[in-house]
Amino acid sequence: MKTKTLFSLLFIALILIAGCTEESSTEVEEKDGLLEFKTLNPMASMQKSTPFIKSTTSNPPLTGPITKTITTSFNLAIGDVWVSQEEVIAGTTDDLEWIRLTSSTNTELKLFEDYSFLAVEIPSGTYRSIKITFRNIFYRYCYLVSDPSIKYNLLESMRGWTDACDANDTTWAKTNYFSQDGNHSLNNNNVFELVSEGEKLGGFSIEAGKTAVVSWRLGADYTGTCYAYLIDENGNSKWDCGVDRMEFECVPDEEDIYMWDFVVKYININN
DSSP states (O other), X not given: OHHHHHHHHHHHHHHHHHHHHHHHHHHHHHTOEEEEEEEEOTTGGGGSSSOOOSOGGGOOOOOSSEEEEEEEEEEEOEEEEEEESSOOOTTSBSOOOOEEOOSSOOOSOEEGGGOBOOOEEEOSEEEOEEEEEXXXXXXXXXXXXXXXXXXXXXXXXXXXXXXXXXXXXXXXXXXXXXXXXEEXXXXXXXXEEEEETTSOOOOEEEOTTEEEEEEEEETTTOXXXXXXXXXXXXXXXXXXXXXXXXXXXXXXXXSXXXXXXXXXXXXXXXX
């Protein structure tokens, strides 16, 4: 009798262990998804034929009071990238749970299209928000419309053309928060404000056995041509960040033209 009872208890224990093992394995599988975040610049091919100059001190002179150029890229410092399954909504505070994709904070300037991020394993689910940090200063790469061999590398500030510029500035611009409503920033009361309604993140899913590839696209889905007019405010034929300014014209002139958007695709890991 005792032998039968002992055998029965062992049998039940084995069933319970097997059940727990199967459940744990299922839980791990549910969290087994990869996210690859990358940058995409459709205009990058326009600036590969002729190397850009390295500093603003050697920029070619401006052509007059107004210099007509076409922008091809930006040399900037993307510090960190986070994602969240919760949604950034205007009028709320940043109480979201964020997952950091970057292992360390970058402070070096690089061309937008030259950024690469390692694929990261994160919990499965639907992700609705992305948070990105930038250093304040950046350089605009552009060329002269009347002579594309003449190229400029123009120092700018994320805070606007009236902001005093310093090439050695190490401060950070306001953090960008993207969700389905657009791009947000935090105001002085630490409340989200909508900055650009067109710079949307439609969301993406992380699933077992798949890699979600999220491409942060410069220029969004606009396929026309945008001109940057360099306005020489002080008339010295040089680009002076914090003094000179820019005006923009896009052809065709669509109502909604935005700086960024996100393109999502999925790759089966076993393929």
